[in-house]
Amino acid sequence: MNLFLEQLVGIAQYYPVLLKGIGITLALSAIGIVAGSMAGFLLGIGRASAxxxxxxxxxxYTDIFRGTPVLVQVFVVFFILPEAGIELGSFTAGALALTNITACFISEIVASGIRAVPRGQLEAAASAGLTxxxxxxxxxxxQATRMIVPSLVGQFVLLVKDSSVVSAIGLFDLTRSGWVIVQNIPNGLLVFALVGIGYFLICYPLIHLSRRLEKR
Structure with a gap:
């Protein structure tokens, strides 16, 4: 028990490390959500076009990226693109890979929502002279957006969790901060339990929002 308390106190001294990791995770997630949503809506409209x-x-395009691991995509952006003369930092590479995979999944959600709108709505709009x-x-x-919002929020939660793969390219996110701390506090269960709590605290508001939207 004394050893556990000592380790807990030791981890508490590394709170700036955890805060830095949380900040990077939040920044990556925010970029992925905003940019991925915009790109996903454009792709989804094209996917549902005539x-x-x-x-x-x-x-x-979307099938290729939805059918391959996120970690592999991050490696391609970070390690392969430089061979083509495109040099990217770890944060930019991570943000680009996460934005792309998010856009691919959102495009299918948006396309499904558009297809779910009754055909008569388009015919009525066309007869009214709308372009x-x-x-x-x-x-x-x-109409489509109201139907797909719960699914979109669920995809945002997946994005936050998938962002942990950027630690593999040296980016100091929440998962990476856990690896740094465990080198000094040899209790992996305790350290990564706290890391998991950190991800839960980030994701729970989105999960709660998704549940409320589904009920409505």
Whole structure:
């Protein structure tokens, strides 16, 4: 018991390390959520369009990234792109990989929501003289967004958890901070239990929001 308390006190001395890790995780997650959502909506609109070649290209692109591990994608961005002359720092590489994978998943969510809007809504909008852009902006997207919001929030939670893979490229996120602390406090169970609590505290507000939206 005394040893446990000593280790707990020792971990408490590393709170700046944990705070730094939490800050990086929050920054990566925020970038992935904002940029991934914008790109995902654009891809989703294209995925649900009447243009078959466009649907095929977007579908193939998203399937490739949705069907491969996030860690592999992070490695490709960080280690392979420099060979093509594109030098990226670890934070930029991590943010880019997470944004891309988030956009791919969100695109399918958005496309499904658009397809769920009754066809009669588009026909009514067209008969009212609305252009295709106006139909999408004023009729389709408002209805689709209400249906897909719970799924979107769930994807945001997955993004926060997936962000832990960036520790593999040396980025000092919450998971990496745990590895640093465990080198000095040899109690992996205790250290990573606290790291897990940190992720839970970040994700729980999103989980709670998703549940409320599903009920509504």
């Amino acid at each position: 243009n078959k070649p466009l649907r095929f290209v977007i579908g193939a 295709r852009f106006q139909q999408m902006r004023l009729v389709v997207l408002p």
